[in-house]
Amino acid sequence: MYGFSPAATARILLPVIRRTTLRRTGTNLSIAARSIANSSFHRDEGVSRSSVTPPLPSRAHNAPYPTRTHNCGALRLEDAGSKVVLAGWLCPGRKAGKKLAFFPLKDANGITQLVVQARDNDSTLADIWEVPSESTVLIEGVVNARPQSQRRPVPAGDIEVQVTSFTLLNRADTELPIIPTDVFNVPNEELRLRYRYLDLRRAALSDNIRKRSQVSHIARTGLHEHGFDEVETPMLLKSSPEGAREFLVPTRSPQQPKQLLIASGAVDRYYQLARCFRDEDGRKDRQPEFTQIDLEMAWVSWGPPTPVSDSIPVDGFSREWRIGGTEVKDVIEALIRKIWHQVEGVTLPTLFPVMTYAEAMARYGSDKPDTRFGLEIQDVTKIFPEAVQAELLRRGELLEALVVKREEGSPFRVAADEIRQDMVEEGIEQMDLTRGGVADWMANSALLRELGVIHDNVTSNALLSAFGEGHRLWLTSRKRTAEGGSTPLGRHRLNVSAVAQQLGHLKFSPEPRFLWVTEFPLFTRADSDKDFLAHGRWSSSHHPFTAPMWEDIEKMYDGRINEVRGQHYDLVLNGVEIGGGSVRVHDASMQEYIFSKVLQPLQRLRLLITMLALLPQLTDDEKACFNHLLHALRCGAPPHGGIAIGFDRLMAILCKTESIRDVIAFPKTSAGTDLLFNSPAPASADVLQQYNIRPVGN
Amino acid sequence: MYGFSPAATARILLPVIRRTTLRRTGTNLSIAARSIANSSFHRDEGVSRSSVTPPLPSRAHNAPYPTRTHNCGALRLEDAGSKVVLAGWLCPGRKAGKKLAFFPLKDANGITQLVVQARDNDSTLADIWEVPSESTVLIEGVVNARPQSQRRPVPAGDIEVQVTSFTLLNRADTELPIIPTDVFNVPNEELRLRYRYLDLRRAALSDNIRKRSQVSHIARTGLHEHGFDEVETPMLLKSSPEGAREFLVPTRSPQQPKQLLIASGAVDRYYQLARCFRDEDGRKDRQPEFTQIDLEMAWVSWGPPTPVSDSIPVDGFSREWRIGGTEVKDVIEALIRKIWHQVEGVTLPTLFPVMTYAEAMARYGSDKPDTRFGLEIQDVTKIFPEAVQAELLRRGELLEALVVKREEGSPFRVAADEIRQDMVEEGIEQMDLTRGGVADWMANSALLRELGVIHDNVTSNALLSAFGEGHRLWLTSRKRTAEGGSTPLGRHRLNVSAVAQQLGHLKFSPEPRFLWVTEFPLFTRADSDKDFLAHGRWSSSHHPFTAPMWEDIEKMYDGRINEVRGQHYDLVLNGVEIGGGSVRVHDASMQEYIFSKVLQPLQRLRLLITMLALLPQLTDDEKACFNHLLHALRCGAPPHGGIAIGFDRLMAILCKTESIRDVIAFPKTSAGTDLLFNSPAPASADVLQQYNIRPVGN
Known part of the structure; x- marks a missing residue:
């Protein structure tokens, strides 16, 4: 199946990358490319692009590339002379002599004729000629008008593009079971x-x-x-007696079908208001069937480099997006802005704040921070004596604190006094910032005892001078590298806020607070079983199709799994996660590596079920379920990414109701039963007989 | 539960009907109402409106009523002085002295204040005061501006309507479990x-x-x-190994939920592009999951009387719609016109042809006639001697024929010659219209033998003079009252057309031929078991919620079940049924009568499963499944009707493909399997154990 030797692959991949992003100068595009190479994409200084040499034969381009400027059906005569970036599927080429070749480049919107000329010291023609048809490529070039006689009455039929450089995004297998461009031999x-x-x-x-x-x-x-309203009706209803036969429907989302669809190239941008199913007990305010605004886009990219201004925090929040999938971000922000504008009459900011997972956990102790109130968590390690800092470092921990100022007008002042030590989570220690309060705390602190701190005035003075006297403080230690969805202090912060709201002191402005959280750890240690922990088993934090940040690819192949960040993004509104998505792995060999080497088989261990109903860790049997996806990636899948927005939750917020049942026409109870349709109901023995099954025990 | 005596009900119902439709004159509305009463709605002369006195206490209005002119949120100051017709839910009234009362009338769009004044010899105020809140009523009246001080900044808040007459459409129970207007006591x-x-x-x-x-x-x-395409992804996929728990999903359509939704009044007009499930073997080109444009409308009516011009056939087709649900018809025609205009650039006629079921069966031998070619069937009974006619009458039969003229240019001429007697269905006799041909036929005809015809020249001459010499003719007998979806001659007609198409003689113009078929028999004899036939058991031709034509209601209560026509309509395109719907029963007592008296229990008999996955005949257990629907009807359900258009089939026609698999992103095979996702797959014993079931035999 691997028709190319690794050496040949490298020959095509690497020079092209270099040419695309580094070599050319003097055009807007090359400036963009250079900025990409030199600025935001090189943040992690330890990894340079050329050092990304995975141990498996890589056949896909995973590093940044310029954003396409047009789709394959968009260019017109008036674009002649423009420099453009196109992406698409390479169709069989035709040589005209030794120094010239034509390749149609197609996508869902049309076909653009590419012209490739051999030039001295440039292997573009030779390189592109070796690329199998149906591979996805990205080209840069200049638009030329076609000679009058060669113009065709189809989209982009009046022009051709003179290729100046190309990037092989994803190489297709040389032997495909179906040749999509062959209109004469349609298979059975x-x-x-x-x-x-x-x-x-x-x-x-x-x-x-x-x-x-x-x-x-x-x-x-x-x-x-005509005045109609669209209303979604339930699918999960009672068995109709003696009705037609029924179906055992798996818990599902459209995750795999939508990736296969984008891999096919049938559409450039997919969406669906998709009904999904999930069977979970005991989750409050969840429904066994629910609706997502589900979308997926081909050719997602890192976009133009983030302007420096976006990295300067506004109101304490950066707007800097350092991962791929910028097109998804832009579409969702535009959509949310449109909804709020039309429904609420509210104009939202052009860019939503962006926070890394690490920052969200440090400042808010949550991966879905509620930023409608401040009360940020502070790292207080440095306040403590050096010996304590050294001990913390040895443990890989830090000390963090939440401080409520006893100031006039603070909505938290009274709430803080209402909270007693026995109301806070274990591990959080509470103190009053007075001489006596600190002394009391130091005398009793389990935390200090553990860290080997003796009751000294140095620490006491440092605390009082850092925060001022008279306030209230909660302190705890945590791992330096954040894990999971929240920290104890993050949960405590929400409790303080809840008490302040109950007291009527804290009221939120109606303005919605949107926020992106990105750069999550790609893998999570499977920590539900200590034995497995010892063997270093990992599960996907979200799902196994999420791409690593390109800066961390080498770490993944080197086995530094805990350091790998994913190109995942969550959209958070008022402290509620209303959607999440990612750039996907489009590289079959990387996907196989993740399945086989990272997500090792982990038998008989019931794992967290992700929202996507896909197992974060996989057995061999389970991997077999993804064979069609792996094959689709090998058939020239474009880089792609997507997102799903929880439509019920979004509507609940828009309708200012606490329960999603108030925005669903025919909801189920929190136990998943339908009291109107009396569903579920026992299936009769007759009905079960049709499926050749019977209740256990009968 | 029946708080009203039948006498009281009649007192409210009947005078109002008479007043609404007959008494008032001098306004446009009353002209419309009179025309309704006098013309199209009195077609069946045997039934006058006042004779509709069903044996069960009727609590709903089932006869025609004027179409509403506005919804309850639509009227504005500038409408002051207009005569209007409104329909909605009656809210609790307030009396101002003995001669004046105010009632809010609400629907999904708003609330209009009704003013009712007591007048001499007019019981309107007394009558309306007795109507329970949450009943649906239709009122006629005049718009008045409200005094400046009483205006409210809500839809229709500036006006009130002086009621001149009202019709109680559907009486609500006096004791409702929830009082929708009570905003202070929201139940648990x-x-x-x-x-x-x-x-x-x-x-x-x-x-x-x-x-x-x-x-x-x-x-x-x-x-x-933003350039997205919406693509529907499959729901019926393979069990995910060790995934979350699964659901046994009944074959379903949104029929019951959508009727309950409209009964609730939450929306006036519902639609959904609804995913439906159906498990049927051996139906070619059907999919176990499919999509419908599903809609339902409150307050459907008979519309303004059909202009005489519509009843004059154009190109052989009438445009006359004699049942309710005109709003559904209008919306669908507008929608189809819009689709064809925008997608095909084709302008369709403003009104689609309308054909009764009886006419479709007589002319085309099909309830979904393909009218792209003529070749109509003819009733030839009258050509035969009177003794034969008498015998046919005794049998309740007629003789019908299909004639192909052997004329130059006829696309069927050669095809007709290709068809031999052994290629036609049993019961159809073939002859050449020549002296010899007719003689041959008469000598061998089983049909004539059965009817007791001797070989005589009279019949022979009559045939030759009726059709002319030299042509080809097929003859058969059938029941005078058509049954089922097609007749033998109707199927033969399609065969002749198919042969002509294969020969390349018959080509259809690309112009689509839309057609409504209406006035289907409401009930079909359950003829799959001769014993039951003898007991006169009936099943619903479509589903048990279809309303009878109002002219036939008395026949239904009189037990003349076979004569009852339903307010059902099918939309046919090029001989393919692409949608169907009906006006629904909104009268709980009528619905109960249909369940209990017409659709008698019929045990252990596997019946035709309708597209709606609802059983045409019902056991007691099955009736219990409809209890919530019956209760919803008793809570003031408005008259309503709807339709479902098969979206996959519609798209196949628009895409000019034979197979709906070509318009579904991820279709299943005709055996219902999914070759991409390898679905269905066996569920493992572990998975089944979660549901407490196991394969039979294990």
């Missing part, structure tokens, strides 16, 4: 259905899928114009 | 969920549901503007 239907992600790349089929989208939107718009 | 959540159709009538909740619809459409529109 069984083959077409088995490899649907290739069949969907055929124009005959992808035209239908897009027409379907068009018609459904015309129908919806027409119905809204 | 269990009660709210159990009677969701009443809870949804509360403004607090219905506002949310409509806001949800608004936001989902903004989101969709925004995504389309």
